[in-house]
Amino acid sequence: MRIGLITPEPGHPLLADTTALLEPEHTVVALDPVSAGASAGNTLRSLPLADVYLLKSRTPEALDLARHLEERGAPVVNSAAATALVQDRTAMAERALRAGLPFAATRTVGPLAAWAAVRELAGPVVVKSRRSRRGDLVARADDTAALRALARDRPEEPVVVQEYAPNNGWDHKLWAIDGQVFAALRRSELSPEGRGPTRPLPLDGLPAGWEDLVREVGAVFGLDVYGVDLIDTGAGTPLIVDVNAFPGIRGQAGAPRALAELALRRGGGAGAG
Template sequence: MRIGLITDNPGHPLLSAAAELLRAAGHEVEALDPGSADEPAGALADVYLLKAHTPRGLDLARRLEQRGAPVVNSAAATTLCQDRTLMAELAVRAGLPFAGTRTFATLAQWAAGAPMRSPVVVKSRHSRRADLVARVDGTAALGELTGSWSEEPVVVQEFAPNSGWDHKLWAIGDQVFAALRRSELSPEGRGPTLPLPRLPAGWADLTRRVGEVFALDVYGVDIIATADGAPLIVDVNAFPGIREQPGAPEALADLALGRAKG
């Protein structure tokens, strides 16, 4: 089998480990850097893994799909996860426990008419590296944030009291991996990723349901436990890093081969 990696970082630990497993089993693995490579001519790979989320990466994935190549995750599913407004709308329609989300054309627009009744979480509408994710507790913090991000399209989510730790759940096919990570919104800032040997009942099935709703094969779900212990989804990511999770490279290699044969 031939497996293509659409990525500008083929040395990423998850990708490189899965590629080693595939090559050891006699399969061919090739990396396509969407920032420098043209669309491959001639025969296509049996499957492509889309790790790049840039416009050029998504465009390359779409063109490969149009030629009949299977892409994991699809360009459409990956694109949807980059728009936090569409993400929230789809989650709510599907009955998923997703954080209440409002959308504003710019941060300045929201700041001009938003009485600060309680803490909120403000995020860039369009997910990308170094985007805006911040907790706002009052008008002073809002004013400071607006000074740097006034024209940024944003979503505003109600802040749900929680322990300050995010439950990081990742899925590769039907396999679910989990860890704890201190929220970047906590006063101490983001800390190390800690093992989470046991998930609360039903959370693994909830994660798989997210994959069904969003048509994702490799994805991450950020969940916080609210004051009563109920899960609340705050973000969904297409093809995240999934670092230091035993069994993840094997699961990715198996998924790639399954999609290639399918």
């Protein structure tokens, strides 16, 4: 079987470990979204398709390349449409809330400076770039002065705003690959101390129902490989604050094998060695 990796970083630990499991019985090829996308209408059209592609990039070039491959009939994990959906935090929140998921209430306010100039905060809020991407804005503003300081740094950034939900300062980082769930704890980047190290979290340490909730997120968004950020507000039900397509899932035993098995299943092949 031939497996394609849509990524500028084929040496990423998750991809490298997955490739090692797939080779030498299968062929794994990497497509850089920028260089491959530039030739999508010419060189790529004349090349044989891989049996399946893993979309480990969320850049516009990567999404364009994934759409091109899908139009030619290739399966792509995750699909370009599902990946694009969770990049738009407005669309993400709307889809989640319509589906009844416990997602943080999210307001879309447009360019940050224009909104901050007329807004007086009565309590802390979380300000996020509307478009999820590497280096995007995710910050807590406790008062109007802090909000306007954020606006000075990124005045034209289109943002969404979520009310800050009091919690213990730790994010539950949960990931899923084809229904298999992995978990860790990480001190929140919104805590006063800033983001801290990631701690392993055994699944039997999760509250009842959380694994099922993570799988439900995948069904709602049409994702096979994804991350869900949950916070425990002490109210009994966790609060979903973000969903990510094809995150790194670093340091999770079993994740490369789960990804290799998913690639072979979606490509129609046998199990990984």
